Amino acid sequence: xxxxxxxxxxxxxxxxxxxxxxxxxxxxxxxxxxxxxxxxxxxxxxxxxxxxxxxxxxxxxxxxxxxxxxxxxxxxxxxxxxxxxxxxxxxxxxxxxxxxxxxxxxxxxxxxxxxxxxxxxxxxxxxxxxxxxxxxxxxxxxxxxxxxxxxxxxxxxxxxxxxxxxxxxxxxxxxxxxxxxxxxxxxxxxxxxxxxxxxxxxxxxxxxxxxxxxxxxxxxxxxxxxxxxxxxxxxxxxxxxxxxxxxxxxxxxxxxxxxxxxxxxxxxxxxxxxxxxxxxxxxxxxxxxxxxxxxxxxxxxxxxxxxxxxxxxxxxxxxxxxxxxxxxxxxxxxxxxxxxxxxxxxxxxxxxxxxxxxxxxxxxxxxxxxxxxxxxxxxxxxxxxxxxxxxxxxxxxxxxxxxxxxxxxxxxxxxxxxxxxxxxxxxxxxxxxxxxxxxxxxxxxxxxxxxxxxxxxxxxxxxxxxxxxxxxxxxxxxxxxxxxxxxxxxxxxxxxxxxxxxxxxxxxxxxxxxxxxxxxxxxxxxxxxxxxxxxxxx
RNA sequence: GCGGGCGUAGUUCAGUGGUAGAACAUCAGCUUCCCAAGCUGAGUGUCGAGGGUUCGAUUCCCUUCGCCCGCUCCA
Numbered sequence: 064x065x066x067x068x069x070x071x072x073x074x075x076x077x078x079x080x081x082x083x084x085x086x087x088x089x090x091x092x093x094x095x096x097x098x099x100x101x102x103x104x105x106x107x108x109x110x111x112x113x114x115x116x117x118x119x120x121x122x123x124x125x126x127x128x129x130x131x132x133x134x135x136x137x138x139x140x141x142x143x144x145x146x147x148x149x150x151x152x153x154x155x156x157x158x159x160x161x162x163x164x165x166x167x168x169x170x171x172x173x174x175x176x177x178x179x180x181x182x183x184x185x186x187x188x189x190x191x192x193x194x195x196x197x198x199x200x201x202x203x204x205x206x207x208x209x210x211x212x213x214x215x216x217x218x219x220x221x222x223x224x225x226x227x228x229x230x231x232x233x234x235x236x237x238x239x240x241x242x243x244x245x246x247x248x249x250x251x252x253x254x255x256x257x258x259x260x261x262x263x264x265x266x267x268x269x270x271x272x273x274x275x276x277x278x279x280x281x282x283x284x285x286x287x288x289x290x291x292x293x294x295x296x297x298x299x300x301x302x303x304x305x306x307x308x309x310x311x312x313x314x315x316x317x318x319x320x321x322x323x324x325x326x327x328x329x330x331x332x333x334x335x336x337x338x339x340x341x342x343x344x345x346x347x348x349x350x351x352x353x354x355x356x357x358x359x360x361x362x363x364x365x366x367x368x369x370x371x372x373x374x375x376x377x378x379x380x381x382x383x384x385x386x387x388x389x390x391x392x393x394x395x396x397x398x399x400x401x402x403x404x405x406x407x408x409x410x411x412x413x414x415x416x417x418x419x420x421x422x423x424x425x426x427x428x429x430x431x432x433x434x435x436x437x438x439x440x441x442x443x444x445x446x447x448x449x450x451x452x453x454x455x456x457x458x459x460x461x462x463x464x465x466x467x468x469x470x471x472x473x474x475x476x477x478x479x480x481x482x483x484x485x486x487x488x489x490x491x492x493x494x495x496x497x498x499x500x501x502x503x504x505x506x507x508x509x510x511x512x513x514x515x516x517x518x519x520x521x522x523x524x525x526x527x528x529x530x531x532x533x534x535x536x537x538x539x540x541x542x543x544x545x546x547x548x549x550x551x552x553x554x555x556x557x558x559x560x561x562x563x564x565x566x567x568x569x570x571x572x573x574x575x576x577x578x579x580x581x582x583x584x585x586x587x588x589x590x591x592x593x594x595x596x597x598x599x600x601x
Numbered sequence: 602g603c604g605g606g607c608g609u610a611g612u613u614c615a616g617u618g619g620u621a622g623a624a625c626a627u628c629a630g631c632u633u634c635c636c637a638a639g640c641u642g643a644g645u646g647u648c649g650a651g652g653g654u655u656c657g658a659u660u661c662c663c664u665u666c667g668c669c670c671g672c673u674c675c676a
Binding site: 071082543547 | 649
């Protein structure tokens, strides 16, 4: 399989992906799409939108679906009322305080590091536990006896406190804190803020009361408009609302080409249904979304569906599955997330009604501050749904398939990139670089080529090109030998070539040539468009 | 954010303390009746950016930006 540098150099050489602001040395975590990349990306969005939204038939239950359902699309703003992110939980979650260990270079979440004070041989040290330790009591005991050089369980070692969070310890006292993997105390930095949301200011004044955030996901825009859509669109549950749009996250370490970017595009559906049917809908969406990648030509061997186990799940969720791809730049056996399909229960709608819910409470309760008030106040609006046929009112459960456009594009390119062998005109096998993209996704569907640049062939080929140009993405190429033109088409994934040759002059047929198996067949000049459409399935 | 490596033409790379080359790609022409053929010709780089040392820096030093790898992070 291709390496990351082979992928990035092909993407640059052929105009799929460039580094953003490359002229000025680039900017970490941002990417531009070139002419072919833009077409490919549009085709991915279009395939998703058609398959999920515009080609959806609300009168028939799709294969495997529990029932027929409605599906509409919306497009919401990137910047929203900041309260949205407080209620959604992103504000708390994305403003993590971290501490770094200067000795081991390890970083810990400030609120996750726990430990207890230990006293021996005249020294008092706060011994922290590794957050991943199976048994923090055991971990801390062993660390303490090693530090003080006393046997475990020795009466010399006294515990001066119970377990407590590092955040309860003053920063001045960090000199007496032993980090989980450090040899000596006092190696932890002061807690530092890592704000993962992009902050901006609305209006001309740069003051905190005008602060706002670029959305870190498109989903919240859908939740906020659930009631608007219901009230305006004559749709009933079960209902999917879809959106494609940009999102922004201040990733600490953008890496791996476009896989982890700070500006990225999402294709998300929030699917609203009755709580009693939500598990069946969850399974339906999980399986359907996985199949979508297969239908667009991703090799099943490179994809896996990873169901989160019970410990990873919030208790309110009946399931979350990641659709993952074996990106060639990841270590062998590792997969990277393309899409997450999550059963979110009524967490989001209820949070926007009542105030931010505590995801760890069971049953779900509004998170309160010390005064007993909601930590983050909800809208107070009623987002319950009334089924007018059964007269039942309920808060819908939500299934959320959330896909990354840029990640899908990268996976499609990685999966399609191949080097195989094809004979040259002397019959010897030569390396051929070919992009086996699905015809639906290919940026160029067909290349029209005169076999040689004489005998009127270019004129006929131009006529064919001109007839196709309003209907399919077509390229005309008369430069260089025919074999070289085929290879150029192969390298950018053009699935079909139409060649005007000597026989065309006699009987008005042209040669169609298939990118994948090099097969050829003849088609009448007047039937070119129909044949292209048949082949690419559009 | 930490540690390591790297940055020369569109791409892959060579090279030198005296301002740069190859292959492929690109463009033009000739030739060419089916899979990267041949011939002729052309263009391309402020050697990532800024500063320093030096008579002189792409080359040595510092800073910075970017890329890759490992940690960390990844709702």
